[in-house]
Amino acid sequence: MKTILAKVDLRQSESAEVIRTAAKILQEGGLVAFPTETVYGLGGNGLDGAACEKIYIAKGRPSDNPLILHISEFEELNAIVREISPAAQKLMDAFWPGPLTMVFPKADIVPLKATGGLDTVAVRFPSHPVARAIIKAAGLPIAAPSANSSGKPSPTRASHVEFDLNGKIDMIVDGGAAEWGLESTIVDVSGDVPMILRPGAVTKEMMEEVVGRVEIDPAILTKPAADLKPKAPGMKYTHYSPKAEVVLVKGERQAVADEINRLAALDMSNGKKTGVMATEETKDLYHADIILSLGSRDRPEQIGANLFKLLRKFDFLGAEKVYSEVFSEEGEGMAIMNRLNKAAGYQMIEAAKASDS
Numbered sequence: 265m266k267t268i269l270a271k272v273d274l275r276q277s278e279s280a281e282v283i284r285t286a287a288k289i290l291q292e293g294g295l296v297a298f299p300t301e302t303v304y305g306l307g308g309n310g311l312d313g314a315a316c317e318k319i320y321i322a323k324g325r326p327s328d329n330p331l332i333l334h335i336s337e338f339e340e341l342n343a344i345v346r347e348i349s350p351a352a353q354k355l356m357d358a359f360w361p362g363p364l365t366m367v368f369p370k371a372d373i374v375p376l377k378a379t380g381g382l383d384t385v386a387v388r389f390p391s392h393p394v395a396r397a398i399i400k401a402a403g404l405p406i407a408a409p410s411a412n413s414s415g416k417p418s419p420t421r422a423s424h425v426e427f428d429l430n431g432k433i434d435m436i437v438d439g440g441a442a443e444w445g446l447e448s449t450i451v452d453v454s455g456d457v458p459m460i461l462r463p464g465a466v467t468k469e470m471m472e473e474v475v476g477r478v479e480i481d482p483a484i485l486t487k488p489a490a491d492l493k494p495k496a497p498g499m500k501y502t503h504y505s506p507k508a509e510v511v512l513v514k515g516e517r518q519a520v521a522d523e524i525n526r527l528a529a530l531d532m533s534n535g536k537k538t539g540v541m542a543t544e545e546t547k548d549l550y551h552a553d554i555i556l557s558l559g560s561r562d563r564p565e566q567i568g569a570n571l572f573k574l575l576r577k578f579d580f581l582g583a584e585k586v587y588s589e590v591f592s593e594e595g596e597g598m599a600i601m602n603r604l605n606k607a608a609g610y611q612m613i614e615a616a617k618a619s620d621s
């Protein structure tokens with residue numbers, strides 16, 4: 265398949281043609297990758313089981329890992345869900361359009377192919393103008409998981425999508441770098457108390473201000489059990505992993521640097537290409553083949569926006585082992601640590617304080 269690659273800038277009139285082409289492909293059952301404020305999405309007609317099937321095939325995604333349907337107007341929600349709880353209504357008023365996905369009881373018109381066989385459907389109303397323009401022009405709810413090959417870090421740039429999916433999908437719309445860089449928060453609003461299934465830009469604290477109590481699925485920061493029944497199906501899969509083995513090292517700054525340098529020296533003496541994922545404040549403390557900075561520790565939004573890009577860069581540079589610093593789990597830090605833990609397959613070691621040795 266020849267994939268159409270098109271740049272889009274909504275300030276320019278040529279973009280209207282790109283949006284029209286994308287919408288037509290979606291209406292005809294094809295697949296289009298497009299930018300959102302979280303990561304790039306791989307879109308297909310969310311009401312067409314065959315189009316959803318194509319998404320699974322292009323990504324190599326397990327068929328029980330459901331898709332998120334994307335809408336471009338509040339009213340479009342009514343057709344695809346059975347019930348909107350008062351809490352859901354408040355959350356939607358506060359955070360849509362934006363990086364929040366909500367899980368509702370699904371309406372019959374949503375095919376089971378879109379929901380991985382579940383009776384619930386995940387819905388998001390993105391704020392990115394290009395995503396909204398494409399969904400609106402298509403006039404359909406658009407199923408759009410992250411536009412990466414399953415298991416790889418989510419794409420934050422069109423070039424990442426091209427690397428993973430060129431030749432496997434109909435079109436890639438390039439609208440520049442995704443601003444937030446981590447996938448949306450997912451909250452299940454089909455029960456009594458909203459339950460966070462995946463942390464993201466909209467934090468527990470932000471939602472609690474709007475609806476009072478919000479719970480967090482305990483699997484978010486710990487390794488899920490092998491027999492986990494898919495309540496949040498994505499949770500049982502190791503996502504976001506680069507080819508390199510990733511190990512997280514926690515502890516006091518200098519102790520972390522000493523421990524990483526010691527382990528990296530061992531790996532390098534064994535001929536392994538070794539990398540360190542550091543920050544602006546710490547990058548000069550390390551000795552390794554590849555040292556990349558996620559950004560400033562004082563700017564978690566920078567760390568979030570750079571995380572997947574850096575994981576892909578380590579792959580590109582041929583890293584076989586990557587050591588990473590860890591971050592606070594407060595606020596948006598929870599989303600960062602959730603993705604880092606998954607990238608590391610939950611391998612975390614604690615650096616001993618200098619005084620302990």
Ligand code: AMP
Pocket residue numbers: 329330331332367379382384385386408409410447450461495496497498499
């Ligand atoms: P992605 O679009 O690749 O970022 O992944 C979508 C994620 O949304 C999946 O991995 C699921 O964990 C979650 N999800 C989608 N639909 C549902 C649903 N009906 N119930 C629970 N989680 C869902």
Ligand code: MG
Pocket residue numbers: 409410418
């Ligand atoms: Mg994904």
